Amino acid sequence: MGGIGKTTLARKAFNDPYTVYHFYCRAWITVSQVYQARDLLLALWSSIAQSTDKMVEKSNAQLAEIVYRRLKGKRYVIVMDDLWSSDAWNDVKRCFPDDENGSRIVVTSRFKELATNVSPKKPPHCMNLLNIEQSWELLEKLIFGTASCPHELVGVGKQIAKRCRGLPLAIVVIAGVLSRDIGAYNCWNEIAEEVSSVVSTDPENCLDILALSYNCLPHHLKACFLYMGIFPEDCEIEVSKLINLWAAEGFLYLNSEKQLEQIGEDYVEDLIGRNLVLVEKKRFGGEVKTCRLHDFLRELCLKEAQKENFMHVIQRRSAKGVQAGTRNQRRLSFHLDPYSHATTAPAIPHVSSFVCFTLGTDIVPDILFFQLGFKLLRVLDVFFLHFDYFPVQILKLIHLRYLALYVTYELPASVSQLRNLQTLVIHGPWLCQESGGRPTLLLEYWSMPSLRHVHVTVACHLKNPFTVQDNLPRPFASEHLQTLYTIQFSSCTKEVFSVMPHLKKLGICETKEDYSIDSFSQVLNNLVYLQELETLECSFHTQNREVRRILGLALLPVTLKHLSLSWSYLPWKYMTSIAMLPNLEVLELKNYAFQGPKWGPTEEGFRSLKHLLIENMALIHWEATIFRHFRCLQHLVLKSCKLLEKFPFGVENLQRLEVHYCSGPIENSAKEIQEEIEGIDVIIRSDRFQHSA
Structure with missing residues (x-):
């Protein structure tokens, strides 16, 4: 049954360090009652290859063949969670080659007959409900951890555990309620009485148990x-x-x-x-x-949303659901098939949220803007709807606060009219003619007083907030802007940064168009205007491998907590400036962010660093001691550092150590730590099968 722990058990086995080490490829896909074969194939490829780039254009047969070839000859483990029909299994099973090399496929399902059909030679593992002792043990551990339950609560606690009828999900949820009032006997006694009244011999009444937790919410x-x-x-x-x-x-x-x-x-x-x-x-x-x-x-x-008229979800294969029950709804969510046709709908003037998880454009013209009659809309998320032009009707949504679009066109400057907009999300292969192929944000963001978050998936150029005729800031500065991803180096100007003084997260990317030998120095000089910046993600143009003359690395804001660098090819001597950042907690060095065979950190630096990632670097000698040079470090991840000869001294003092695709000596040292040192979580991913990729 649902909530008995099938997924939990599978996930613990899937994420176990020995499983991670043993299998070259691991993939987890959730099937559910309503699924599409294409979604399963894309999910498989995404898990295996960590990307779906260019795969959306492939047919299902082509996707199946690509997944099969990627798995061929490798030892893999695949989890298909929440399987409801044999059709889903039949749609993907041809993707899994059987090379008799110890590969495994794990399936979770509520149906024993289905499990037998999937694996006729091996009987399924049937999960059992917990007995009274196990139920109380789980409840006590969830609430009190390693401590014991106070004596005066043991009796009523066991009563509650017993009335959960051995269903782990019910116990977990009830524990969440009880943990808010540890030691309050009256509260525990009341919950015990409520559990008794709603739980019958049919464990599917768990929904009523879950409602207890919902009812306790503020x-x-x-x-x-x-x-x-x-x-x-x-x-x-x-x-x-x-x-x-x-x-x-x-x-x-x-x-x-x-x-x-x-x-x-x-x-x-x-x-x-x-x-x-x-x-x-x-x-x-x-x-x-x-x-x-x-x-x-x-x-x-x-169930509760329907009862309170809070929201209406239009499920897949039920486009008729648009016709009924929506007139007085405040929020609409579309989960239709991409080939569903819903061409008529009543006006829905009071909707505040419209979110669509439907691929395609069939529902756009007739439903989205012309018939629903939105007047009070605050949320419009139509990322999955592909327009060939900007829907000008959006400009009439004066209350709009959240807008997510998939675009293949230049976003017009008139979007600046949306004065209440807080979040703008733009996806897609953005086409631009005026800027020679590089997308430009024409909107006057500095005059949008409520704007807090801008996410653009393509590195874009920001329109300058000043003109030649006017050297003064616009009347409304972007005082609330918190997040800005992703802009070109050429947009990192004094004029741009000066109108967003409270920016906390910034993503910048050097493109071929704005490359210069000192481009990063120019960016750094202007970061001084971002006095509250906490996260900086910086990626350089991958084709430019010259040693950079960066003189202003010391100008990085002292407020930085998270720094990520990629493709910068900096000499290791510039790391000293980064090490002196007093608040830096997370440092990610990727793809030759620094170059040179030797790194010897200074003892005075990295006073607050807790998490360090080094990925795809040519580092050979890392001359450091964790408790001297990285006193607060808790989590170290090394990926594709194939030349590194040994760990810095003292890694056994970490809480977590991850080694992915590194050299043999590093892997062997990690195995020794895993076997000999208690208290450190060690994850090892070997590349010994990489030649067959």
């Missing part, structure tokens, strides 16, 4: 939780996007001490702590990158 978190139901089943939800959507809807209550983004992060952590939201991925540095809802919890979202 009012502001209820809205945030229900809003997560707009995403499709088993969707991996990007936390930063979720927070921006919450902000656009007005769910985040601003106070004088914290900004909107910090409040949103607190809300996410609260929902995770209550076990209503599951962590999917973390960023290098420890922050939660993506999350997801368990199937049961999403069902609860949809």
Whole structure:
């Protein structure tokens, strides 16, 4: 049954360090009740190759052949989670070559008959409900960790555990409720009585148990939780996007001490702590990158949202759902098939969010702008809808706060009319004629007083906020702008940065058009105007391999907490300036960010560094001692450092060590640490099969 722990068990085996080391290729795909074979094939390729570039143009047969060839001759493990029909298995099984080399395929399903069909020679492993002792052990561990439950709560605690009927999901969720009131006997007793009243002999009534956790949420978190139901089943939800959507809807209550983004992060952590939201991925540095809802919890979202008239989800293969039940809805989410045809719809004037997870353009002309009659729209996410032109109707959405588009055209300057816009997300192969093929943001961003986040997937050129005739700032500076990705080096000017003094995250990319030998020095000179910058991601043009004459590296803002460099080919002597950044916690050095065979850090530096990534570098001798040169370092990752001869002394003092595709001596040393040193999490990924790739 759902929530019994199938996915949890599979994920623990999948992520176990020995599994990571043993299998050359690992892939995890979630199937679910409603699936498309193409989605499964793309997910397989994305897991194996870490990219889907140019794959969207392939047919299903071509994708299957590409996946088969990538797996051929390699030892792999594939997990197909939440399988509901034999059709899904039949659609992808031809992708898996059987070379009798110990490869494995793991399938989770609620149906024993389906499992037997998938693997007729091997009986399935049937999960059992927990007994009373196991239930109490799990509940106590989730609430108190390694400590013991207070004696006065043991009796009522065991009563609660017993009434969860052995369902791990119910126990986990109830633990999230109880952990908020540790030691409150009356609260525990009330929950015990409620559990008893809603749990019958049918364990599928778990939804009522989950509702207990929802009912215990404060009012502001209820809205945030229900809003997560707009995403499709088993969707991996990007936390930063979720927070921006919450902000656009007005769910985040601003106070004088914290900004909107910090409040949103607190809300996410609260929902995770209550076990209503599951962590999917973390960023290098420890922050939660993506999350997801368990199937049961999403069902609860949809149930409560329908009850409260909070949201309407139009499911795949049900375009008729647009016709009914939507008139008074506040939020719409489309999960249609790409070939669905929905050509009529009633006007829906009160909608505040319109989010579409539908590929194609069939629903655009008749539904999206002309018939729905949006007047109060705050969120418009149509990334999956491909327009050949900018829909001018968007300019009439004066309340719009969140806009996500997939574009193949120049974004008009008239977007600046959206004075309430907080987040602008632009994807796609952006075509531009006026700037010679390089996209340009023509919008007058400095005159958009609410703008907080700009995400552009292609390195673009920003329009200068000053003109020759006017050397003064515009009346409305972009005081709230927090995030800007991705702009060219040539846009990193004094004029651009001076109108965004509170910028915290910046992504810049050197292009062939703006390359010069001292381009980075010019950028650094202007970073002085970003006095609150915390994250800087900088990538240079890969074809330019000259040694750079960078004189201003010491001008990096002292506020930086996260720095990422790629393709810069800097001499190691310039690392001294980076090492002296007092607040730097995360450092990512990728693709020859520094060059030279020897790196000897200074003892005075890296006072706050906790996470260090070195990837694809020609480093041979790393002459350092962790507890002297990297006193706070917790997490070290080495990737594709094939020339490195040995670790710096003292890596056994780390909390986590990862070695991917490095030299034999480094791998052997990591294995010794893994076997001999307790308290350090060691992950090793070997490239011994790389010749067959």
